Amino acid sequence: MKGQRWLxxxxxxxxxxxLAGFLLVFSDVRAKLPSTxxxxxxxxQFWPSIQKYSSIPGILAIGFVFVIIFTLIAGxxxxxxxxxxxxxQDAMIFIQKITYGKRSKYRYKKPLNFIRYSILGFLxxxxxxxxxxxxxxxxxxxxxxxxxxxxYQPIFIIGNNFVSKILMHFGFYSLQPLPxxxxxxxxxxxALCIFLTLISMVIYRGRLYCNTICxxxxxxxxxxxxxxxxxxxxxxQCSQCGKCQTVCKANCINVKTRIIDESRCIxxxxxxxxxENSSIVYVKALSRKDKPVLMQDINxxxxxxxxxxxxxxxxxxxHIVKLGDGNITTIRxxxxxxxQNSPGDFRTRGPISPPGSKGIDxxxxxxxxxxxxxxxxxxxxxxxxxxxxxxxxxxLPRMNNDTGFCNYECTKCGEVCPSGAIIPLTKDIKKITQxxxxxxxxxxxxxxxxxxxxxxxxxxxxxxxxxxxSYKGFLTIPETNxxxxxxxxxxxxxxxxxxxxxxxxxxxxxxxxxAKLPANEKKVDSNANQEFPx
Amino acid sequence: xxxxxxxxxxxAATIASGALFSMGKWNTVVAxxxxxxNELPFDMVAIKNGDPSTMFxxxxxxxxxxxxxxxxxxxxxxKPNIGWDATPERAANTNPxxxxxxxxxxxxxxxxxxxxxxxxxxxxxxxxxxSGIEAAVKQAGGQIVTGKDETQYREVEISNGNxxxxxxxxxxxxxxxxxxxxxxxxxxxxxxxxxSMKNLMGVVWDREFYHKNDLQQCIADFVTxxxxxxxxxxxxxxxxxNGPRGVSVADVVEMKYQILSKDIVAxxxxxxxxxxxxxxxxxxxxxxxxxxxxxxxxxxLNIKRITL
Numbered sequence: 001m002k003g004q005r006w007l008x009x010x011x012x013x014x015x016x017x018x019l020a021g022f023l024l025v026f027s028d029v030r031a032k033l034p035s036t037x038x039x040x041x042x043x044x045q046f047w048p049s050i051q052k053y054s055s056i057p058g059i060l061a062i063g064f065v066f067v068i069i070f071t072l073i074a075g076x077x078x079x080x081x082x083x084x085x086x087x088x089q090d091a092m093i094f095i096q097k098i099t100y101g102k103r104s105k106y107r108y109k110k111p112l113n114f115i116r117y118s119i120l121g122f123l124x125x126x127x128x129x130x131x132x133x134x135x136x137x138x139x140x141x142x143x144x145x146x147x148x149x150x151x152y153q154p155i156f157i158i159g160n161n162f163v164s165k166i167l168m169h170f171g172f173y174s175l176q177p178l179p180x181x182x183x184x185x186x187x188x189x190x191a192l193c194i195f196l197t198l199i200s201m202v203i204y205r206g207r208l209y210c211n212t213i214c215x216x217x218x219x220x221x222x223x224x225x226x227x228x229x230x231x232x233x234x235x236x237q238c239s240q241c242g243k244c245q246t247v248c249k250a251n252c253i254n255v256k257t258r259i260i261d262e263s264r265c266i267x268x269x270x271x272x273x274x275x276e277n278s279s280i281v282y283v284k285a286l287s288r289k290d291k292p293v294l295m296q297d298i299n300x301x302x303x304x305x306x307x308x309x310x311x312x313x314x315x316x317x318x319h320i321v322k323l324g325d326g327n328i329t330t331i332r333x334x335x336x337x338x339x340q341n342s343p344g345d346f347r348t349r350g351p352i353s354p355p356g357s358k359g360i361d362x363x364x365x366x367x368x369x370x371x372x373x374x375x376x377x378x379x380x381x382x383x384x385x386x387x388x389x390x391x392x393x394x395x396l397p398r399m400n401n402d403t404g405f406c407n408y409e410c411t412k413c414g415e416v417c418p419s420g421a422i423i424p425l426t427k428d429i430k431k432i433t434q435x436x437x438x439x440x441x442x443x444x445x446x447x448x449x450x451x452x453x454x455x456x457x458x459x460x461x462x463x464x465x466x467x468x469x470s471y472k473g474f475l476t477i478p479e480t481n482x483x484x485x486x487x488x489x490x491x492x493x494x495x496x497x498x499x500x501x502x503x504x505x506x507x508x509x510x511x512x513x514x515a516k517l518p519a520n521e522k523k524v525d526s527n528a529n530q531e532f533p534x
Numbered sequence: 535x536x537x538x539x540x541x542x543x544x545x546a547a548t549i550a551s552g553a554l555f556s557m558g559k560w561n562t563v564v565a566x567x568x569x570x571x572n573e574l575p576f577d578m579v580a581i582k583n584g585d586p587s588t589m590f591x592x593x594x595x596x597x598x599x600x601x602x603x604x605x606x607x608x609x610x611x612x613k614p615n616i617g618w619d620a621t622p623e624r625a626a627n628t629n630p631x632x633x634x635x636x637x638x639x640x641x642x643x644x645x646x647x648x649x650x651x652x653x654x655x656x657x658x659x660x661x662x663x664x665s666g667i668e669a670a671v672k673q674a675g676g677q678i679v680t681g682k683d684e685t686q687y688r689e690v691e692i693s694n695g696n697x698x699x700x701x702x703x704x705x706x707x708x709x710x711x712x713x714x715x716x717x718x719x720x721x722x723x724x725x726x727x728x729x730s731m732k733n734l735m736g737v738v739w740d741r742e743f744y745h746k747n748d749l750q751q752c753i754a755d756f757v758t759x760x761x762x763x764x765x766x767x768x769x770x771x772x773x774x775x776n777g778p779r780g781v782s783v784a785d786v787v788e789m790k791y792q793i794l795s796k797d798i799v800a801x802x803x804x805x806x807x808x809x810x811x812x813x814x815x816x817x818x819x820x821x822x823x824x825x826x827x828x829x830x831x832x833x834x835l836n837i838k839r840i841t842l
Contacts (some may be wrong), residue, residue, distance in 0.1 A: 030659050165685070171647070173679045176659075378657045407657050409619050409664070446746060453749040453817060455724020456742075460655060464776050468723035474815045476723060494655075496745040523784045524774040532580055532839045533807040534832045 004282055008269040014081040015090065022084045025416075026148040027156050029178045031376045035415035035424075038372070042418035044082050045141040046216045048368055051132070055366045055420030068223060075224045075231070079210055079217055079266040085140035085198075086210055086266065088147070092202045093249060109205060109251040111264055112212045120218040133392035136368045137190075140214050141418070145370030146191035146395070153181065153375055179380060182403050187371060187384045187395045206249035211264045221263035230285035231265060231272065233258040237279035244271035244280055344439040346501045351388035352399035352487065352508040355406065355433040356414035356422040359511035360389060367421035369395040373413035379404035381489060382413060397422070399435065401489035401506060408462035408488060431462075434515040436487030436508035438465055440480045444503035446496060447477045457491035457504045463518045466491050466504065478504065483516045572602050577835040578795040580804060584842035586632035586770045589792040594639060596838050597794060603764050606644030608711035612636055612676065613762070615718045615733050616652035616667050618779050619660040625771035625786045626779055627665035628718040632768050632792075634670030636714060641675055648674075649706050652736040653681035655779075679706065687739040694825065695755035697748050702739035707760065715762035715798070719769040719791070719805050721777030725749055726816045727809065728778045729802040730765040731757050750817030757798060757827050765801040767793040769808055799828025800835055807832075 018041060025038040042048055042063075049063035067078050079086045119138070126134040136142050161177040168177075201208040210217040233244075238258055245253040248271055252264035260271075262285075271280050350360075354373065357363040374382045374397050381404035382397045389396055397413065399406060408431060414424040425433060446454040457478055458466045465485035468476035478491075487506045495502035579593040594600055604610055614628035622630055633650065640648045650671045654661040658680060662668040668678050680686075687702040707713065717733035724745070725732050731753050735741055744752040769791030776785045791808050795801040799822050806813045813819055813830055823830050 030657070032659070168683075168686070173649070173677045176680045177683045179682065378660065407619060407660065409660065410657075450748070452747070452751075453724050453726075454745045455722070455749075456745045458723040459778050462779060462781070464781050467776070474726065474817065476726075494742075494745075496742045518781050521775075521781075521784050524787045532582070532841075533810075534580075534804055534837070 004269075004272050007282060008273050011077070011080050011267070011269055015087045018082055018084060019087040019091065022144070022148065023152065025372070026145075026153050026375050028376050029153070029157060029181070029378070031378045031410070031412040035412065038376075038416045038418075042141075042372075042416075044078070045418055046078065046083075046220070047135065047139040048141055048370065048418035051366050051368055052418065052420035055362075056423055061420060067220070071220050071223045071227060073228045075227045075229060075262060075265060075267045076217070076220050077267045078220055079207075080268045083140050083210075083216070084144040084148075085214075086207070088144060089198060089202050089207055089209065090249070090268070092199060093206065096203065105246040106206055106248050106251050108245050108248075108254045108256075111252075111261060116212050116218050116221075119213060120215050123215050130392050131365060132368065133394075135215060136395075138213060138215055139368055140210075140216055142368045142370045143191070143194045145372050145375075146187050147195050149371035149375040150184070150188040150191045151195060157181070181375075181380060182383055182400075184384045184386075186386055187369075190395065205251055207266055208251075210266060211250055211252075217266075224265070225263050227262065228284060229282055230262050231260050231267070231269075231280060231282050232285070233260065234279040234281060237277045238275075239277060239279075241276070243274045243276065247271060247274045344507055346439075346505055349505075349507050350510075351385060352401070352436050352489070352506060353512070354382060354397050354399055354413050354422055355430055355435050355486070355512070356411075356417075356425045357397075357512070358423070359509065360393075361510070363396060363421050364389055364393045365421075366419055367396045368419045370418065371395070371397075372416050372418060373397050373422060376412055376416055377404075378410060378412065379407050381406050381493075399487075399489060399506075399508075401492040401502075405460070405490040405493040406488040408486075432486065432515045432517060434486050434509060434513045436485075436489075436506040437482040438480045438485040438487070438491060438504060439482075439507050440466070440478055440504045442477070442503075444497050445478065446503070447471060447475060451475065454496065456494045456496060460490035460494050462486075462488060462490065463515070465515075465518075480504075484518050486515045572598075574598060574602060574796065576838040577797060578793065578800055578804065578832075578837045579840065580791070580793050580837060581840040581842065582769075582789075582791045584790065586629045586768065586792070587635045588842065589770075589790070590632055590635050590639070590766065590794075592840060592842065593792055593794045596840065600639040600643040603714070604640050604643040604645050604712050607646050608644075609709070610640045610645045610648045610712045610714060611706045611710035612640070612648060612650045612671075612714045612716060613707075613733065613737060614650065614652060614667055614716040614768075615728070615736065616658075616661045616665050617655045617736065619656035619664050620780065621664055622666050623771070623783050623786065624780050625718060625720060625773045626777075627661065627667065628716050629768045629770050630666035630670040632766070632770065633667050633716055634674045634676075636716060636766065637671055637674035637676035640712075640714070645712075648676040649679050649710065650676050651679040651681045651704065651706065653704070653739065653741070654736075658682050681736065684739060690759060692755055692759050694758035696751055696825075698743070698752040698755035701743065701756070703759070704737045704739075707737040713760065713762040713764075715765045717765070717767055718771075718773075719767050719789075719809060720773035720780075721775050721785075721809075723777060725753065725818065727802075727806060727811065729805050729816075729819075730762070730767060730798045731802055731818055731822060734762070751821055753818040754821035754825055754827070757822055758825055761796075761798055761827065763796065765793075765795055765798050767791075767801055767805050769793065769805065772809065774809075797828040797835070799823050799830055800832060801828075803830045803832060804837075 021041045044063040046067050052061035123135045157178045164175040164177045242255045250264045252261040353360050353363045383400040384395045385398045411430045414422040455468050458468045463484045465481045466478050469479045471477040492502045492505040495504050497503040579596045581589045581593045614633045616627050618626040620626040637648045690703050691700050692698050717730050720728050722728040771786050772789045773780045773785050793804050802819050803813050
């Protein structure tokens with residue numbers, strides 16, 4: 001059984017692949033990496049995958065099924081190799097070890113099952129009332145995303161720009177500076193709280209977060225109770241020296257009884273390598289050999305059945321709840337918004353949801369708030385919301401035309417979205433997806449007020465929904481054609497008028513529409529073969 | 535003793551610095567002498583019916599070669615239009631083949647470094663890449679520089695400006711020995727035409743000021759800060775409408791023109807005639823003539839016309 005030492009090595013290699021991969025994805029400020037890379041990494045993320053399945057069912061969204069299968073076979077390997085927040089905690093433990101010489105010695109602790117299952121139960125029930133909002137706040141991937149986006153990415157950008165500046169000083173322009181992203185207090189402080197909580201929990205008791213707070217951890221813990229492979233202590237060889245429990249991050253090895261609490265075991269395999277007698281083995285739990293008699297084994301078959309029903313019904317529940325939630329939010333938003341008779345009012349226009357999100361309700365029903373789209377948005381137009389979408393819509397992406405405008409050719413946010421909240425659009429569809437329409441207030445326009453040329457809005461308009469028409473003398477003034485406007489916000493972003501607001505702006509659609517294609521103008525005539533006209 | 539030594543040293547230092555100073559002047563005199571050697575055979579070269587590289591090769595040869603503009607060891611800024619995330623066929627940006635060719639000519643003339651940048655309107659890395667200019671410049675050995683790093687811009691006085699009195703300019707525009715301005719000839723909704731002078735808006739940080747305070751005058755004012763040493767107007771593909779961004783290739787016509795001139799006003803005037811618009815409609819060209827930046831009277835110039 002000495003041969004099982006490789007298990008830990010494999011675990012470390014896979015986890016480093018995922019952690020490095022995710023850090024790379026969140027370093028991709030300008031969206032240069034192929035989207036398939038982040039799609040592969042996020043495919044197996046449990047909660048995003050469930051969301052994606054209920055939004056766009058299909059083979060591309062069944063990562064969570066694989067996670068359950070992995071867990072049924074091998075225990076909570078998800079938590080030790082795939083979950084970036086789990087790996088982040090392992091990294092913290094590693095840093096702790098190299099900083100203090102040795103890692104803190106763990107001891108067996110009783111599980112905090114009451115807290116753990118209360119949270120899981122509460123979150124499941126909260127689906128009925130608040131949609132997925134409460135789960136998003138504790139979901140490990142969403143939290144990793146928020147930490148990576150608001151803490152890691154700024155540090156990466158500042159570091160990159162520092163090096164770039166030094167190189168530029170000496171005339172090397174090869175390393176380009178990256179745009180500093182906007183600071184958003186809410187996701188930053190939320191991520192900071194989670195980050196500090198993680199650090200203190202890691203110092204206090206290793207993977208305490210995963211076994212007490214994390215809803216995915218609690219759920220997979222239940223599944224892993226019936227897993228095929230389990231870590232077991234062989235009675236015959238074990239001398240009860242207790243080395244294994246000092247390396248157990250999950251505090252789940254009870255040396256006295258030689259029982260490992262598999263609902264908390266995250267399959268890190270540290271114990272196997274720590275055991276000098278090789279009495280800890282990773283074996284088929286269904287075989288009778290080497291197996292202590294446990295309560296849950298008796299009811300295993302029953303549990304397996306009910307567990308299977310729970311698991312398969314989960315996305316279904318989420319889907320049904322979503323439909324209901326959609327109606328609730330529609331009514332709620334209707335109350336707070338102005339009646340339809342003033343669709344052009346800048347101040348009460350509400351948030352603009354990104355193309356591919358289909359509309360506000362769909363975004364709120366599917367987005368887990370991981371900030372991945374915001375992190376890779378090359379134009380910085382995507383910013384996290386505060387209360388624009390309502391209380392249960394905090395930290396979701398919204399289009400902020402102050403910080404940027406949506407690039408006409410770019411479809412990145414939908415390509416990277418792990419939860420299907422922003423569906424991937426082809427370029428052709430994106431170019432006619434109307435997230436809002438343009439409103440031009442001529443009274444505020446520079447051309448009208450000061451009778452000087454401007455045309456900034458029309459200049460940037462990709463469809464010429466804003467075009468310049470003859471005004472006084474040789475002057476030109478904007479004219480709009482909302483039918484072909486897609487609401488990218490370029491005109492609003494570049495409009496030089498700021499007082500009281502841009503003279504041209506976007507009024508969002510609550511449910512996205514399709515814009516008409518720009519009129520197929522005839523190809524311009526060529527006068528190329530003439531003689532020199534001067 | 536000490537005082538005497540001090541006085542002596544001061545005296546010596548004064549003489550030495552004076553000598554250095556006059557040497558500096560003497561250098562300028564020499565440089566001016568060289569400038570006279572560099573007198574161009576034509577005020578303008580207009581060429582048509584070729585591909586961008588061939589037209590530039592022929593036209594620059596007619597002007598006496600790139601060595602007339604770039605001396606060995608000099609630093610060069612080539613300023614194309616890389617404003618938009620669009621492919622070369624859309625003609626929203628300067629032709630990449632032409633930009634690459636100019637970079638190559640600069641190095642052949644002995645340039646120490648050739649830098650290329652624009653303060654793009656769309657996200658700049660997408661513009662640089664999709665315009666094809668990044669690849670063309672790198673292939674020719676030039677360096678691509680971001681125009682989106684505000685710390686690279688320095689505030690300068692525009693002493694002859696009417697409206698634009700000071701603005702933040704990219705340090706390459708300030709420090710480079712030679713400036714080669716390579717606009718693309720196209721329609722422009724706000725400024726009527728986007729040509730050599732309009733293209734120089736891309737070395738300025740705060741374009742919003744222009745749009746707020748008389749766009750046409752600001753465009754002309756800025757040219758008084760520093761005139762490019764050479765303007766190369768790319769009229770290979772011309773965007774006839776919906777400019778400066780354009781909607782599709784239907785807006786574009788292949789005209790296969792190129793204009794080279796040191797006189798920025800004359801170059802832009804010629805371009806309006808090729809485009810087929812009355813020069814008077816393009817406000818900043820007339821305003822620039824008023825500022826003494828060049829002439830719109832093409833008849834007064836010695837123009838070489840080449841048809842390939």
